[in-house]
Amino acid sequence: MKSKINILSLTAIFALVFSGRLAAQIGKPFIHDPSTIMQCEGKYYTFGTRGGGLISEDGWTWNEGGVRPGGGAAPDVVKIGDRYLIAYGATGGGLGGGHNGRILTMWNKTLDPKSPDFKYSEAIVVASSDGQEDCDAIDPGLLLDPTDGRLWLCYGTYFGFIRLVELDPTTGKRVEGNKAIDIAIDCEATDLIYRDGWYYLLGTHGTCCDGANSTYNIVVGRSKKVTGPYLDNMGRDMIKGGGKMVAGAGWRVNGPGHFGLLDLGDGVQKMSCHYEADLDQSGRSVLGIRPLLWKNGWPVAGDNFREGTYEIESERRGYALELAVDFVRMPGGMRGFNRNNDEPIKPVPSQQLSDVINTWPAGNTQVRIGDYMFRPHQKWTISPATDGGGYPGGPYFKIVIAGTERALAATADAEVITVPTFTGAPEQLWRIDQLIDGTYRIMPKVVPGSNEKYALISLGDSTPTLGKFDFNSDNSKWNFRSH
């Protein structure tokens, strides 16, 4: 019976993956109030309310196994030097639970509970609320200021103000004499990040803890000083309720809350959150990982790549990745001059795969980049690969010419070709990450015989290859267009 259930569960998971509807992670990514995702010794970790946490080998498949003592709510984590500082709220957060909250911090050298170095220090209280004042000390968010190394903690919930205090980055204790500062109101689950001279305060608005009816959403304000004021795009201070939307509901998940930044470098940033409900996973609260984009100085959640049939457009010139085959002309020629304008207007059918496929070679075939004419050799169907594994925010994909199994593949000499049939070999699996500017990076899972992490590159306007990714070059960037 047990194995039957497991098989059914796996089948359900695969069905979700292949349907393209799964917007959150796979495995058992069930969590509420997740901390910022941490990388530790090759694995990914996040901790949630009531203790414990999730662990992932690849950032896509998540299962329980994280260990965080102390219970309580909504932890956050920051790595300082070779140690991890964990903050969590011990109490508070609810009408019946009271608002006499306490924020505690504790250290660990590793997040891997199997490591001999895994041992939490004694938790210490760094902030509190007495249950009556205009603050409820829960939902901590940590920022190690990259400009000066100072450590900041924001906390609070709908019960009054979001407050900011300074901690000692060597001890995790409150800086002596530090006074709390009010920086926002009427939000919760706050976190701070820094980018390009701005401090960003991410907070969660809306209704928590109501499943499919939760209206949780993540908003942001920014300030030149960590102490605020944090203003939104309309100039409204977050202390007056301001906030610009970063992430809301969609794709059958709702209630994103508890922002966390996962900066993977090379222009790839992800934001973590929980969704209050994933309607494809029993409406449970699940971990979400989405691309984080930056538009006009504001962060906004991108959408995880979704299967479909696309033009793969080079950001370099705007040409499209295509199979290197003969261009097959459509019937008819110029129809502009000397025609009777009273002729009936009728649609001209698009060129079909069946019109051209017999002209294509049967074996491995080169790819190139050309001007897009919505022809069959330019249309790529992209879908999650079975058992291909994943990475933060997505599974590996197979990329085939639409209507065929002809698959894009990396070669041992770091070029890119198509093979007649997709086999699931790792060189046929592709990682697709949306970059912070909204374009995409496309990387093979492996380049055969190499440890290099290469990406699909426009070597020339018409020539693709595999090479080192450079966020500062449009050669490295692609768009997926459906038209």
Next chain:
Amino acid sequence: MSMKLKPIPFAMGIAILVVLGIQGCTSTSPGKGQATVATTDTTRSIAGYFNEATTKINYPDAEGFIQRWSLLEPINKPNRSNTVFTDSYLREAFNTVYFPNQFTIIPKNGEKVKVGEQELTWHALESKKFNVKLFRFAYGLRKPIYGVLFWAVTVINCPEEMKNVRLAAGSNSASMWWLNGSEALLLSGDRRMVMDDGISNRLTLKKGKNILRGAIINGPGMSDFCVRFLDENGQPIRNITITNE
């Protein structure tokens, strides 16, 4: 996470942790754009949030927020959750008559009304903040703080007729606003206070007295509201005076 629907049992086991190293929070006077140092506000009094209204000339604050109001002590309106605050629920709740002359009264300070078994008092107050913290009003007066319905009235005195103005309001939780007896704005749902959250259609403030009336309902949550008028260019209106009569 703020769980508005039910208690959090895990909170119980942690409460015995000894508080060490907590820094006191003391009050300072912040200037515009300066950090606001958190204040302790645990005294059960409205004094930290309100002054008694006077007859001195009172203008909206620098951003146009109206701070002088007559507030009625909260009517008991038990709601365990704010998820019930649909438009239809609110229209029924706000149009129910709880006390005589509910939609016409310009109350005097200390005037009492009877709502069921409750005897409630009107308080003429001036908020010390841009918003009116109804939670602190109720808490300070030792009245119910959750599952409540508040009524607020103020008088807008215009030196001349002002056309194409808009009422801008935010409230925790839902609210309805009437100007001179006509509905101007409904903010529905489980809502936190955001300045300029809801904006009315174009209105006319007549020369002389204009009566602005609001009803704010909340289940669990820190009730408050903020209200201002905007001109046709979206700028706050400040050349009006506010009275309680």
